[in-house]
Amino acid sequence: MDNLTIAVLGTGIMGEPIARNLLRAGFGVRAWNRTRAKAELLAEDGAVVCDEAAEAADGADVVVTMLHDGDAVEQVIAGVLPAMEEDAIWVQMSTVGAEATDRLAELARSRDVAYVDSPVLGTRKPAEDGALVVLASGPRDERVDRIFEAIGSRTMWIGEGTEASRLKLVANSWVLALTTAIGEAVALAEAFDIDPRLFLQAIEGGLMDTPYAHLKGEAIMKRELPATFRATGAAKDASLVAAAGRAAGANPRLTDAIREQFRRTIELGHGDEDMAAVYYAARSQG
Numbered sequence: 001m002d003n004l005t006i007a008v009l010g011t012g013i014m015g016e017p018i019a020r021n022l023l024r025a026g027f028g029v030r031a032w033n034r035t036r037a038k039a040e041l042l043a044e045d046g047a048v049v050c051d052e053a054a055e056a057a058d059g060a061d062v063v064v065t066m067l068h069d070g071d072a073v074e075q076v077i078a079g080v081l082p083a084m085e086e087d088a089i090w091v092q093m094s095t096v097g098a099e100a101t102d103r104l105a106e107l108a109r110s111r112d113v114a115y116v117d118s119p120v121l122g123t124r125k126p127a128e129d130g131a132l133v134v135l136a137s138g139p140r141d142e143r144v145d146r147i148f149e150a151i152g153s154r155t156m157w158i159g160e161g162t163e164a165s166r167l168k169l170v171a172n173s174w175v176l177a178l179t180t181a182i183g184e185a186v187a188l189a190e191a192f193d194i195d196p197r198l199f200l201q202a203i204e205g206g207l208m209d210t211p212y213a214h215l216k217g218e219a220i221m222k223r224e225l226p227a228t229f230r231a232t233g234a235a236k237d238a239s240l241v242a243a244a245g246r247a248a249g250a251n252p253r254l255t256d257a258i259r260e261q262f263r264r265t266i267e268l269g270h271g272d273e274d275m276a277a278v279y280y281a282a283r284s285q286g
Contacts, residue, residue, distance in 0.1 A: 003028060004143055007060035009053050009076055010094070011039045013227065014120070015066035017127040018093070018151050020045055025150035030056040054083040062143055064091045069236060070100025074107070081111045089114045089141055095172070097240035098247070101165040105138075114139050117161070119168040120152065123228035127151070135171075137164035166244070173241045173255055175212075176234060176275075180258045182216045183279030190283070196221050216276040225274040234275040235262035 005028040008019040012033070019042050023029050029047040032055070033039040039049045050056040057063045057080045067073045073094050084090070090113050092104055101117055108115035121133040132152040136144075137159040148155040158164055189196040200217050203209045219225055238259035245252035261281040268284060270277035 004062070004146065005030065005060045006147065007032070007050075007053075007056040007063045007080075008047075008066065009033075009056060009063065009080070010066040010068075010072075011042060012066070012068075013124050013229070014093075014127050015064075016041060017124060018064070018066060018132075019047060020128075021130045021151050022147065023047060025146075027147075027150070030060060032056040052079075053077075054079050057088075058083045059085060060088060061085070062089050062091055062147060064147070065094055067094045068233075069094070070096035070104065073104060074100070077104070077107070081107070081113055084113060087114075089116060089139075089144060091116045091118055091144060091147065093118050093120055095119050095168055095237060095240070096165065098162070098166055098169065098244035101162045105162050114141070116141075116144055117164045118144075118148070119165055121168070121171055125228060126153075135164040135167050137161055169237075169241045169244050172237045173245075173252065176238055176241070176258050176262075177254060178210070178212060179216060179234070179275050180261055180278050180282075182213050183220060183261075183276060184282040186217055186220045187279055187282035219274065220276050220279045225270075225277050227272060227274045229275050230272055231262055231265045231275050231277050232271040234278070235259060235266060235271075238262055 006022055007030045008015055009032050011019055011031050019029050019031055023045045030050055031039040031042045031047040032050045032053045043049050053076050063084060065073050073096055090108055105115050116136060116138040118134055118136040126132050130151055134148045134152045134155040136155055136157050140157060158167060185199050186196040189199050200214055238255055242252045242255045242259060261278050264281035265278050268280050270280050
């Protein structure tokens with residue numbers, strides 16, 4: 001148990017700091033990424049960088065997937081499941097939505113592989129700080145608990161199936177709405193020829209205040225928007241929220257509007273910037 005080996009498949013904005021914290025916790029880490037250069041960043045910290053995802057998974061105790069979407073996870077894991085040890089666990093941390101999560105869980109069952117649905121709340125900075133909130137559903141195991149302790153500030157176990165991914169969609173609906181509202185408030189203030197900082201001062205300390213408004217608001221006003229979570233990812237997540245909500249019988253009209261704002265953000269050339277770049281959609285007419 002002390003020599004736990006973890007395969008981390010996907011070492012992008014979130015996967016790389018997650019893998020780094022696992023290394024700092026003393027775990028053996030095998031890293032794979034479609035673009036190998038991103039995984040190579042972990043080599044100096046002791047990760048074994050693999051050319052193939054199945055190579056990373058072969059002999060690992062736990063396989064962690066942190067990839068862009070459900071299609072990417074399904075494509076990669078199809079070649080990985082046959083390489084996994086009999087008692088290995090698949091910890092699926094990517095945000096893929098409800099339908100894809102159910103499909104991946106069924107794929108794991110068909111191969112008799114233990115599957116933990118465990119998306120996370122947080123962007124790159126919390127990931128770097130080991131301060132993610134892990135939402136987890138599925139079979140609880142000491143190995144998985146140790147991984148979550150290394151990468152997060154707390155873990156919420158909420159069911160035996162894929163409830164975690166559905167809770168993640170609920171949380172995403174909130175953060176997407178909040179980010180879009182902050183961008184629009186700044187854009188409106190500027191349109192009215194009012195210093196947007198007056199808006200932040202007006203809400204400061206009151207019931208409407210949130211540290212997130214100041215964090216994103218200041219970044220927007222400074223036009224300093226390096227991606228902690230890209231606008232392209234926000235557009236994807238808005239689509240996942242809307243689709244899952246509608247399939248479950250809800251009417252997520254606000255999320256539909258938010259999705260269109262992020263699509264406009266991408267059209268304006270800000271897709272690779274932080275999700276707070278949705279401000280540009282609010283500022284743009286036409």
